[in-house]
Structures are given as C-alpha cells and as structure tokens.
Amino acid sequence: MSDNVVSVDSSTTPATLSFSESFNVAVPFIDRHLDEGRGDKVAIRIHGGGEVTYGTLAAHVNRAGNALLELGLGKGERVLMMIKDSAEFYYVFWGAIKAGILPVPLNTLLRAKDYAYMIENSEAAAVIYSPEFAAEVEPALEDSPHKPKVTLLTDGEGETIAKHMASASPDLAALPAKPEDDCFWLYSSGTTGGPKGVVHAHKDMVVTSQHYAVGVLGISEDDICFSAAKLFFAYGLGNGMTFPLWVGAEAVLFPGPPTPDACHEVIETYKPTIFYGVPTLYAAQLKAMEASEPDLSSIRVCTSAGEALPPDLLKRWVDKTGIPLLDGIGTTEILHIFLSNQIDNVKPGASGLAVPGYEGRIVDDEGNQVPTGETGALMIKGDSLLKLYWRNPEKTAESLKDGWMYTGDTYYQDEDGFFFCCGRSDDMLKVGGIWCSPVEIENKLVEHPKVLEAAIVGREDDEQLTKPEAFIVLNNADDAGEDLEAELLEHCKSGLARYKYPRWFNFVEDLPKTATGKIQRFKLRSD
Numbered sequence: 001m002s003d004n005v006v007s008v009d010s011s012t013t014p015a016t017l018s019f020s021e022s023f024n025v026a027v028p029f030i031d032r033h034l035d036e037g038r039g040d041k042v043a044i045r046i047h048g049g050g051e052v053t054y055g056t057l058a059a060h061v062n063r064a065g066n067a068l069l070e071l072g073l074g075k076g077e078r079v080l081m082m083i084k085d086s087a088e089f090y091y092v093f094w095g096a097i098k099a100g101i102l103p104v105p106l107n108t109l110l111r112a113k114d115y116a117y118m119i120e121n122s123e124a125a126a127v128i129y130s131p132e133f134a135a136e137v138e139p140a141l142e143d144s145p146h147k148p149k150v151t152l153l154t155d156g157e158g159e160t161i162a163k164h165m166a167s168a169s170p171d172l173a174a175l176p177a178k179p180e181d182d183c184f185w186l187y188s189s190g191t192t193g194g195p196k197g198v199v200h201a202h203k204d205m206v207v208t209s210q211h212y213a214v215g216v217l218g219i220s221e222d223d224i225c226f227s228a229a230k231l232f233f234a235y236g237l238g239n240g241m242t243f244p245l246w247v248g249a250e251a252v253l254f255p256g257p258p259t260p261d262a263c264h265e266v267i268e269t270y271k272p273t274i275f276y277g278v279p280t281l282y283a284a285q286l287k288a289m290e291a292s293e294p295d296l297s298s299i300r301v302c303t304s305a306g307e308a309l310p311p312d313l314l315k316r317w318v319d320k321t322g323i324p325l326l327d328g329i330g331t332t333e334i335l336h337i338f339l340s341n342q343i344d345n346v347k348p349g350a351s352g353l354a355v356p357g358y359e360g361r362i363v364d365d366e367g368n369q370v371p372t373g374e375t376g377a378l379m380i381k382g383d384s385l386l387k388l389y390w391r392n393p394e395k396t397a398e399s400l401k402d403g404w405m406y407t408g409d410t411y412y413q414d415e416d417g418f419f420f421c422c423g424r425s426d427d428m429l430k431v432g433g434i435w436c437s438p439v440e441i442e443n444k445l446v447e448h449p450k451v452l453e454a455a456i457v458g459r460e461d462d463e464q465l466t467k468p469e470a471f472i473v474l475n476n477a478d479d480a481g482e483d484l485e486a487e488l489l490e491h492c493k494s495g496l497a498r499y500k501y502p503r504w505f506n507f508v509e510d511l512p513k514t515a516t517g518k519i520q521r522f523k524l525r526s527d
C-alpha cells in the first residue's frame with residue numbers, strides 16, 4: 001500500500017478500515033480530493049463570506065502548515081485555536097496536522113481564566129484567535145505564566161496568520177506519521193479540577209466519519225452539511241468538517257450564534273441536506289416556527305446530541321417538519337457518536353443502538369455486565385477512543401480499561417438492544433448540550449460577599465431540558481429577595497461562560513451534606 005492511504009471494505013458491517021503504515025490523516029481528508037477530481041467542487045460555503053473549493057482548500061492548508069513551520073513550530077507542539085466557524089478554522093487545523101503540529105480547538109464561549117489555564121496546561125507553542133475573542137484571549141495570554149512563542153490573530157489588523165499564509169508556499173509534503181500517532185487535542189471538563197486535554201490519534205477522524213457519518217447517516221458526496229453546533233465541539237468538528245471532507249461533500253459554515261432564526265435563514269439560503277443540532281435548539285426552532293414557516297425541505301435527516309432528546313420534543317419535531325431526527329450520544333473522548341437511532345429505526349427516548357464499529361456494555365460497580373433492563377455504568381469499546389488525558393495518568397487509568405472507556409453515564413438496555421440514558425454518574429450538567437460543572441458556578445456564587453455557601457443542581461425546564469438551579473445560604477438571611485437575586489444573576493453572567501448562569505434561585509438555611517462535609521446535590525434535585 002502507498003503512504004497516507006486508508007482502504008475501506010464496505011462489504012462488511014461495520015466497514016473494515018486498513019491504514020497504510022505511514023499515515024498522515026491530512027492527506028485522505030484534504031489532498032485526496034484533488035486526485036479524485038474534486039479540485040473545482042465547493043468544500044465550504046461561509047454565510048456572508050463566499051466559498052472555498054477543494055483545490056483552494058488544499059493550497060491554503062499547505063500555506064497554513066508552512067506558515068506555522070516558518071514561525072518555528074515543530075513536531076508535537078500545540079497550537080491553541082480560539083477560532084470562529086470559518087475557512088481559517090479548516091486551514092489552521094489541517095495545516096497543523098499536515099506539518100505534524102497538534103491543533104487544539106477551544107470552546108470560544110469561555111473566559112480569560114479558562115484560556116489562561118489551557119495555555120499553561122498545554123504549554124501551547126502558539127495561540128491563534130479570531131479578533132472577536134480578543135477581549136478574553138489577550139488577558140489570558142498576559143496572565144498565563146507560560147508564554148507561547150507565537151500569538152496571532154486569524155485575520156484583520158495586526159499580526160495575522162492570513163499575512164503569513166500569503167507569503168508561504170502552497171506546497172507542503174505531509175510529515176510522516178503513524179495511524180496511532182498523536183494528531184490533535186480537545187479539552188473536556190469535569191466536576192472538579194481544570195479541563196483535561198483529550199489526545200486523539202490520526203486514525204480517529206477516519207473511524208468516526210466512516211462508522212457514524214457513512215454507516216448511520218449514509219453521507220455521500222452529494223450531501224450539504226450544516227452544523228448548528230460549532231466546530232470546536234467534537235460534535236461540530238465531525239458534523240461540519242470531517243464528515244463532509246471524508247466523502248467530498250459540502251459544508252455550510254455560520255460564524256455567529258446559532259439562534260433559531262439564523263439557522264432557518266442559513267437553511268433556506270444554502271439548502272443543506274443534513275442538519276445537526278442540540279435539543280435546546282430544536283425546542284427553540286419549534287417555538288420560532290409558531291410565528292414563521294421556514295422552508296426546511298432540503299433536509300433529509302437531522303441529528304441531536306449533547307444531551308438527551310426528550311421524546312415529546314422528538315415527536316413535536318417530526319409532526320411539524322416530517323424530517324427524521326436521530327438522537328445519538330457521543331463524547332469528546334470517543335470523538336463522535338457511538339450509540340444512535342437510525343433513519344429507519346427510531347425509538348423515542350432512547351439514545352439508539354450501538355453504531356456498527358462500537359460496542360456498548362452496561363456494568364455494575366464491580367465491572368460485571370448487568371442483565372437487560374438493569375441500570376449501570378455505560379462502557380464503550382471502539383477504534384476512536386482517546387489515547388490518553390494529557391498529563392493525567394490517574395484519570396486515564398480510571399477511564400480506560402482493556403480498550404473499554406467508562407463514559408460517566410448511567411444507562412440501561414432494552415430487549416431490542418436500544419440504550420436508554422438515566423443521567424450522569426457524577427454531578428456534571430449538560431446545558432444546551434455544553435458541559436457545566438456545578439462546582440464552577442458554586443465557586444462563582446461564593447465569591448459574592450453576601451453568599452456563604454451555594455449548591456447547583458440540574459432542573460428540567462418546561463421543555464424537559466436541564467438548566468442550572470441554585471440553592472444559596474446567605475451570610476445574613478435578611479438579604480434574601482429579588483434585588484439580591486438580580487445582583488447574583490448579573491454576577492454569574494459577567495463572570496462565567498454565558499450559558500452557565502442559574503435559571504432559578506432558592507435562598508435556604510443550610511445545604512444537605514455528608515458527614516465529611518461534601519454537598520449532597522442529589523438531595524436538592526426536584527426529579
């Protein structure tokens with residue numbers, strides 16, 4: 001086999017993937033399309049910003065890779081990306097990979113404190129950011145004791161990667177790599193401690209694209225993909241970039257906040273065939289459709305992930321639009337969806353069946369498989385699992401056991417093999433599909449001089465979607481009231497990523513605790 005090739009045998013289920021010994025994944029995802037005659041085909045359409053063909057994409061990826069090398073970056077070093085959904089995201093991500101540098105897309109909704117942590121934790125060699133995020137990224141660069149050797153804006157005024165790319169060569173040979181070599185990182189958050197760097201290998205994007213996007217969604221060159229979930233999420237990274245690139249399809253990018261009206265406008269303008277959303281957005285879209293009638297007829301399938309899709313929401317979506325909506329669960333660690341409903345086989349309320357290529361198993365506290373119908377910890381086996389958590393051997397050892405990964409979710413499986421989610425085994429919340437640590441919000445609340453203690457739990461809103469609820473003990477109980485509530489709301493909104501503020505406040509006398517003083521959040525939950 002020649003270098004940088006993956007052969008796909010689709011006569012088996014799952015398809016059998018064989019990788020050449022020398023394998024840099026940028027070649028099959030980017031360069032292969034030129035050999036297959038797609039140079040003039042549109043790869044990316046950017047809302048309000050033109051289009052990029054596969055030919056231009058390949059040249060710009062090479063320019064970005066060369067620019068990073070000329071700036072002094074080397075094999076295995078990290079380039080942090082706080083980049084909005086745009087062609088530059090693709091250029092930096094793939095240019096880095098082709099040059100052997102590890103791109104690390106970061107959540108662009110985060111705050112300076114979060115970025116400072118990640119800059120230091122990753123010992124970033126470079127930070128590249130969209131001008132829109134300068135107000136959080138620049139203070140982070142100042143505060144971090146670790147100073148990256150390169151900091152660049154994507155475009156606009158000042159030092160930009162665009163400027164370096166303009167003078168760089170459009171030719172670049174891929175740095176030889178192995179399918180199992182480090183390729184890129186993503187950060188994943190937990191209840192306590194800082195976010196953890198999740199290290200993925202070159203082969204992983206091939207595995208998710210083939211098993212889920214081809215195997216479950218039946219994606220082909222003729223599809224047009226629009227992901228409301230941004231590229232920096234593992235979910236969006238697959239939906240809006242790796243899946244279309246794997247089959248030579250088209251991606252539509254919308255750089256702004258994915259409000260229902262904005263999504264409807266993008267759908268009407270670019271006529272995507274696959275739309276990828278999260279439950280909160282589907283609920284908001286249905287609400288917006290009470291007042292408007294967007295034309296969604298181009299879409300052949302919708303996906304939902306990030307948090308469980310309530311069966312009533314699924315029903316209302318299908319009744320209203322007639323478009324299949326597939327709930328599926330993925331994680332940053334496994335990179336994309338590994339349990340999913342299928343276009344012709346949907347069970348409302350279930351996360352679906354194991355995606356061919358993955359195995360699911362539900363175990364008790366001793367690690368033994370539980371009988372059908374019984375609840376336990378969900379473990380997954382497959383070929384796209386993280387290699388390790390960066391500098392966190394304890395967490396790596398705790399999560400990975402003989403090729404199986406503990407997801408941290410509790411599930412049961414029915415007689416038909418469908419998996420049903422019963423929530424997290426820790427106290428972590430998913431709000432609008434995005435991680436939310438109760439401890440982080442509690443710490444923010446406690447910073448307020450009037451707050452003695454706080455506990456955050458998840459509570460279902462009218463749409464059965466989880467949002468944070470606060471239980472607060474005040475230094476002086478007489479301060480309780482609407483004014484203080486408004487003050488605390490503002491305190492949270494200004495200091496935390498904007499989806500993390502509590503939607504309900506309760507002033508209480510004390511919090512339930514264990515003998516060792518640990519807050520028993522489960523006792524406060526209303527479900």
Ligand code: 3UK
Pocket residue numbers: 188233234235304305306307308309327328329330331332333335336337351407408409421424430433434435
């Ligand atoms: C929860 C779900 C019930 C679950 C993701 C699609 O969400 C993604 O990755 P994250 O690392 O979070 C993983 C955790 O989120 N979850 C996700 N989807 C569902 N719970 N039903 C669902 N359908 O707790 C899981 O452990 O942010 C989603 C593709 C790639 C992803 N990384």
